[in-house]
Amino acid sequence: MSEKVLSVDHLVINFKTDNGLVHAVRDVSFDLARGETLCIVGESGSGKSVTSKAIMGILANNAIVEQGSITYHGENLLEVSEEEFHKIRGHKIGMIFQDPLSSLNPIVRIGKQITEATLINANKLKQMYNEIISDDLVAYKNVLTKRDIQIQHEQEKFDTWMKDIRSKGNITSEEKANYRLEIKQKRMELKRTIAQIKATAKSNAVPLRAKLKETEQVAKAKVKAYQEQVKQEHQNQMAQLKQSLYHAQTSEAKSAIEKEIALEKEHYINQLRITKAEAKRRALDIMREVGIPDPEKRFRQYPFEFSGGMRQRIVIAIALTATPEILICDEPTTALDVTIQAQILELINRIKQERDLSCIFITHDLGVVANMADRVAVMYAGKIVEYGTSEEVFFDPRHPYTWALLSSIPDVDSKERLEAIPGTPPNMIYPPKGDAFALRSKYAMKVDFECEPPFFKITDTHYAATWLLDERAPKVEMPKIVSERIKNAQKEGK
Numbered sequence: 001m002s003e004k005v006l007s008v009d010h011l012v013i014n015f016k017t018d019n020g021l022v023h024a025v026r027d028v029s030f031d032l033a034r035g036e037t038l039c040i041v042g043e044s045g046s047g048k049s050v051t052s053k054a055i056m057g058i059l060a061n062n063a064i065v066e067q068g069s070i071t072y073h074g075e076n077l078l079e080v081s082e083e084e085f086h087k088i089r090g091h092k093i094g095m096i097f098q099d100p101l102s103s104l105n106p107i108v109r110i111g112k113q114i115t116e117a118t119l120i121n122a123n124k125l126k127q128m129y130n131e132i133i134s135d136d137l138v139a140y141k142n143v144l145t146k147r148d149i150q151i152q153h154e155q156e157k158f159d160t161w162m163k164d165i166r167s168k169g170n171i172t173s174e175e176k177a178n179y180r181l182e183i184k185q186k187r188m189e190l191k192r193t194i195a196q197i198k199a200t201a202k203s204n205a206v207p208l209r210a211k212l213k214e215t216e217q218v219a220k221a222k223v224k225a226y227q228e229q230v231k232q233e234h235q236n237q238m239a240q241l242k243q244s245l246y247h248a249q250t251s252e253a254k255s256a257i258e259k260e261i262a263l264e265k266e267h268y269i270n271q272l273r274i275t276k277a278e279a280k281r282r283a284l285d286i287m288r289e290v291g292i293p294d295p296e297k298r299f300r301q302y303p304f305e306f307s308g309g310m311r312q313r314i315v316i317a318i319a320l321t322a323t324p325e326i327l328i329c330d331e332p333t334t335a336l337d338v339t340i341q342a343q344i345l346e347l348i349n350r351i352k353q354e355r356d357l358s359c360i361f362i363t364h365d366l367g368v369v370a371n372m373a374d375r376v377a378v379m380y381a382g383k384i385v386e387y388g389t390s391e392e393v394f395f396d397p398r399h400p401y402t403w404a405l406l407s408s409i410p411d412v413d414s415k416e417r418l419e420a421i422p423g424t425p426p427n428m429i430y431p432p433k434g435d436a437f438a439l440r441s442k443y444a445m446k447v448d449f450e451c452e453p454p455f456f457k458i459t460d461t462h463y464a465a466t467w468l469l470d471e472r473a474p475k476v477e478m479p480k481i482v483s484e485r486i487k488n489a490q491k492e493g494k
C-alpha cells in the first residue's frame with residue numbers, strides 16, 4: 001500500500017443516554033492511502049457518521065471516546081488541542097454532509113459565503129504569524145488538553161465505581177457505613193490525583209508558555225518587518241509612478257499610468273492579505289470548478305434559490321477554499337434524485353483527481369460505491385465486518401452481510417426482484433454477542449451467537465470477520481442472486 005495519510009486504530013465510541021450507553025463504534029480500524037477513495041458502506045445506524053465525526057472532531061457532547069487513536073501527520077487527533085485540531089480540520093480535512101443546507105447560512109448570499117471562506121484561508125500576515133508560532137502553541141496547548149483528558153478519565157473511573165456501589169441493593173446498615181467510609185476515601189483519593197495531575201501539567205506548561213511568549217514576539221517582529229518591507233517597496237513604486245504621471249504628455253499615456261497605479265495598489269494589498277476583488281475572483285473560479293453555471297449571477301443569490309444539487313456543489317466549493325488534503329463525504333447524494341446524484345458523484349471524482357485528494361466516501365448504498373471506491377469497508381453494528389479492494393468486495397464477497405447488501409441493490413438492467421435484508425439493525429444499547437448479523441442471517445451457526453468472529457485473511461488486502469471462513473465451518477455458497485450478478489458483471493466487464 002502507498003503512503004498512509006490517515007489511520008484509525010481500535011476506535012471505540014459510546015454515547016451516554018438516559019436509556020443507557022449506546023455502543024456506536026466498536027473497535028474500528030482502517031487506513032486511508034494517499035490519493036485513494038475508501039468507501040464505508042452499511043445500513044443506517046451502523047456507526048459511519050459517528051466515525052467520520054470523530055475524525056473531524058465534531059462528536060456530540062454526550063460522546064465518550066473509550067479507546068483508540070486517529071493518526072494524521074503523526075498526531076493523534078483525539079489527543080491534540082482544539083487549536084491544532086481546528087487548524088487540521090479547517091485546512092487539511094474537509095467534510096461534506098448529506099444535507100447541504102445545514103452547512104450554509106440561509107440569510108447570506110452564497111457569493112459572500114464562498115468569498116469569506118476564501119478571505120479567511122488566504123490572509124497572508126495571519127498565516128505567516130500562525131506558521132511561526134504553531135509548533136510552540138501546539139506544544140503548550142497539548143499539555144493542557146492532555147491534562148483535561150486525564151482528569152476526565154479519573155473522574156469517569158470514579159463515577160463508574162460509584163454507580164457500581166449505588167446499584168448494590170439490599171445491604172445491611174453496617175455495610176452501608178463501610179461503603180460511606182470507602183466513598184469518602186475514594187473522593188479524597190480522586191481529589192489528590194487530580195491535584196497531582198494539575199501540578200504536573202503546570203510544571204510542564206510553565207516553560208512551554210514562556211517559550212510561546214518569546215516566539216510570539218519573534219513572530220510579531222517578523223510579520224512587522226515583512227509588512228514594512230512590502231510597504232517600502234510599494235511607496236517607492238508609487239513615487240516613481242506619480243513622477244511619470246506628472247511628466248506624461250498625452251492623455252493616453254496618463255490613463256495607462258493610472259491603470260498601473262491601480263494595479264500596484266491591488267498588488268500591494270495582495271501581498272499582505274488578499275483584496276476583496278481577488279477573493280471574489282477566486283470564489284468565482286471555484287464556483288466554475290464545481291460546475292455552477294453563470295457564477296456571476298448566482299454569486300448574488302441566497303441558498304434557497306438553488307436546487308439541492310447546486311447547493312451541494314456550493315458546499316463542495318466552500319470546502320475547497322481551504323485546499324484540503326482529505327475530503328470526507330458523508331452520504332453527500334442521499335437527498336438528491338438519481339440523475340443529480342450521478343452528477344455530484346462525477347464532480348467529486350473529478351475534483352479528487354485534479355486536486356490529488358484522498359477521500360473517505362460514506363454511503364448506505366452499495367450501488368453508489370462501485371463508481372467511487374478503490375477500497376471498500378463494510379460496516380455493521382459499529383464494526384467493520386469485511387474490507388478489501390473494490391473488486392474483491394464486489395466480485396468475491398465473503399461476509400453474509402455483504403451478500404445481503406449486494407442482493408439488495410436494485411439492478412436496473414435485469415429488473416430482477418431485489419431482496420430486502422430481513423429484520424432490522426440491532427439496538428446498540430444492547431449490541432448482540434458474537435457476530436451481530438447472526439440474528440438476521442440464514443447462514444448463522446451456533447458459534448455466531450456466542451463468539452465474536454476474528455478477521456479471516458482472504459488475500460493481503462481482503463479480510464472478513466465471519467465464522468464461515470473458519471476451517472471447521474461447513475462449506476456454503478453465497479446466495480444465487482449474488483453469484484448470478486457477479487457472473488453477469490464479469491461478463492460485461494470482458
Ligand SMILES: Nc1ncnc2c1ncn2[C@@H]1O[C@H](COP(=O)(O)OP(=O)(O)O)[C@@H](O)[C@H]1O
Pocket residue numbers: 015016017022023024042043044045046047048049050051060062063428
Ligand atoms: N449523540 C448521540 N447520542 C446517542 N446516540 C447517538 C448519538 N449519535 C449517534 N448515535 C447512535 O450511534 C449509532 C451510530 O450512528 P451513526 O454513526 O449516525 O450511523 P450511520 O451509520 O447511519 O451514519 C446509532 O445507533 C445512533 O443512534
Ligand SMILES: [Mg+2]
Pocket residue numbers: 048049050330331
Ligand atoms: Mg450517517
